[in-house]
Amino acid sequence: MGSRLSAISFDAHQPERLTHFWSGVLGLEITDDSYDGIALPSGNDAGYRLGFRPSQAQKTAQNRLHFDLTSSSLEDQQETVARALDLGAQHADVG
Secondary structure: OOOOOOOEEEOOHHHHHHHHHHHHHHHOEEEOOOOOOOEOOOOOOOOOOOEEOOOOOOOOOOOOOOOOOOOOOOOHHHHHHHHHHHHOOOOOOOO
16 A cells, blocks of 8 residues: 555644634534644545644744635635635735
8 A cells, every 4th residue: 555645744833723724714513633732634535634743843944835725716715705705815926
């Protein structure tokens, strides 16, 4: 049997804040993480979870991971963007 993605974990100074944001954007319920953090279960058949764990480590560089979200329509995309902005996101100028 091959390997399977189980979780994507993030160390964060404010894991509750990140979890609340992604829970709201993705429409996923927050659960406890077995590794002393907070998790969001996968919203599809992939089965992985997003985990957020407390860390006081100093951030030394920009995060190199980002999510690509899809939409089923222009209206769905606009609703997702509005929800993310309401949760604290900001527009980024990508040139």
